[in-house]
Amino acid sequence: MRVTACVVSWNDAAHLGPALDSLARQTHPDLEIVVIDNASADDSAAVARSRPDVRLIANRSNLGYSGAANQAVGIARDEHASQALLLCNPDVRLEPDYVSAAVAALAGDSRRAAVQGRLWRTETDRAGHKILDTTGHLAFSTRLFRNRGEGQIDAGQFSAVEEIFGVSGALALYRVAALDDAACAGEVFDADLFAFWEDVDLDWRLQLRGWQAWYEPQARAWHQRGGAGPRRTAVVERLNFANRFLVIAKNDDPVALARALPGVTVTSVLKAGELAVTVPSAFLGSFAHARLLPAALRKRRLIQSRAAVDPASVIQRWFRPFDYGLWARTWWLRVRGPRG
DSSP states (O other): OOEEEEEEESSOHHHHHHHHHHHHTOOOSSEEEEEEEEOOSSSHHHHHHTOTTEEEEEESSOOHHHHHHHHHHHIIIIISOOSEEEEEOTTEEEOTTHHHHHHHHHHTOTTEEEEEEEEEESSOOTTOOOBEEESSEEEETTSOEEETTTTOBOSSTTOSOEEESBOOTTEEEEEHHHHHHHOBTTBSSOGGGOSSSHHHHHHHHHHHTTOEEEEEEEEEEEEOTTTTSOSOOHHHHHHHHHHHHHHHHHHOOHHHHHHHHHHHHHHHHHHHHHHHHHOHHHHHHHGGGGGGHHHHHHHHHHHHHTOSSOHHHHHHHHEEOOOHHHHHHHHHHHHHOOOO
């Protein structure tokens, strides 16, 4: 299976080189490596140019993760005639057999659209234990989503090969034919989302089209989450807050959403209150995203008209009860910040 591996970079010169080195060491025999740089102000483009086995696409403006990922789909499909696309963050480091293990999983069933490997954090705990970063996406009744196993010590609890709701965009292997099948209005990744939640949006659309996402624990990698800079910026918080509602508007089942509305409302109000206090510019800026709602509703009509699976059954199968206690503890630790 021919694979196009694409790293989307934006001011990631400090991390890009090791990521490309790990891709160059892959044992999979048919792998093209591409860097799409979103008009970085640092040496990201120069890092890519210094490697003869890497193709560089240097954008003149920042198209966001979604815009660059759509470029990657086009390159994989039209130029490289690849059957699979591996999307990578610049702060990942792949074990040499990552791609071969993920490809084997993808090829195992023609209904599989995406494969998630086992990602660890680059840092360990004080005892040297590996800390899980993600083993795929979890969906909750509150319409919040989480990386499965995130922050847990890896004690082998995610060693089973299994179907999952969806895959993390940090390092995701997709079947190109499935991406084309799930495209909406000509876009695989919704450019209106720019960055954040675009992977969840695609997860959901693939589920509605009847595709599967698969977890393969033998595909192993490391992820320095937030390696491109501080996570808690006004832009990140604004996009995280606003894009959730656009994804819900496009993909959700109205009856199921009505039943879940109390939990959705509680989590939304709490998050809005937190932003209003801690990052007020993000809270105020999120209102501007309301202009995107009419387009999201137009996309919704297309998505729902093409659904091969009852949208309510996707909710029933994959959206589990929400752990408010864990959420509150995670929220408190994040707000409080590290203590010296």
